[in-house]
Amino acid sequence: MRWLLVFFLLLAGAVVAGLLLKPAEKAPPIVRVEMAIGREQLILERRRDTGAWVIASANDAPGDAERIDQLVKSVLALKEGAAAAARPADEPMQIRLTSAAGRVVRHIALWPQVARTLPDGRPFLTDFAPPELSPSAWSTLAPPPLNLADLQSAEAIGPGGPTPLPPAKRAALRADLEGLGARGWVLARTLDWTAATYVQARRADGAVIEIQHLTLADGRRFVRLTSDRDPALRSVRFFAFRLPDSPAGTKVARGAVPAFVHRPEAEAGPVRAAGT
Structure with a gap:
């Protein structure tokens, strides 16, 4: 009987040791x-x-x-x-x-x-x-390369039709878009683009870049991009990328016209949405 008792004591010890040494269940x-x-x-x-x-x-x-x-x-x-x-x-x-x-x-x-x-x-x-x-x-989503150095022309599209941007305005457009960042992008559908300005720019390779620009009342600025020939730009058409905000303390009206847009008063009003 003594050996039987010793056997069960050893068995119990082995079980306890096994439980203690058993690795935690992996998720x-x-x-x-x-x-x-x-x-x-x-x-x-x-x-x-x-x-x-x-x-x-x-x-x-x-x-x-x-x-x-x-x-x-x-x-x-x-x-x-x-x-x-x-x-x-x-x-x-x-x-x-x-x-x-x-x-x-x-x-x-x-x-x-x-x-x-x-x-x-x-x-x-x-x-x-x-x-x-x-x-x-x-996310790792970031604005794709725009290749704006070879920008050939740009037109602001308004109710009165397209209006060519002069060289100085095209330079302002390039400078603005070079400020695009990966931080703070949102889904384009979450913003109201009714009051956005709309520009079509053409590169030397023939690609047309469609640009919607929206400034919110709190100073936040967003750009939506797409293109007929540039797959990288077309792939991000559902997103709105963040531009540097308007200066702090500046009261900005919804749909304020960015510096690069030539938009005569006679043409003020809603603009058509960029193609998807």
Whole structure:
């Protein structure tokens, strides 16, 4: 009987050791990340064909894989702290991670320095801050090369027809477009382009660049681009890129005419939208 007791003690010890040495279960690969506060939402997805991340809620703009992977890693690594935290009263950001099998791997509510697992779970303290929901912050999308050095002509299109831009205005157009940046772009459909100005520019290679320019009342300026012959420009026609804002403190009327546009008073009014 003694040997039997020794056997069971050894067996129990082996089981306990196995449990202690067993590696933690690895989370399945995440293929979808959803972030939302109220009606504002951002959806990131990994493409099945290429494995690349895209901004699914922003016309499949290319995703910043390094930043998205770091976000996923940070959310999966969240653990309840020893110190309990009171649930804040304001609305949290919700983040949901989904695997390829469609299983929700993690769903959390996140406030500054406080998190809570969903659908239930107590709030706990964390130094993980709610990330921003701007699509451009999670994307590598950037304005394509415009090749404006060989700009041959440009016309402002208004109700009265096309009006050629003189050389000085063409130079101003080039300077303005060279200020385009990757930060702060938005989906073109989220803006009202009714009051935008419209210019057609022709390059030496024969490509026509269609340019819509919109200045908002808060001073933000956006440009929408497309082209009949330039595939790179046509590929970004669903996006509006950010220009440097109007000077701080300057009151800007919606649809203000940019410096490069020659637009006589007689032609003031709505302009037709750029082709898609």
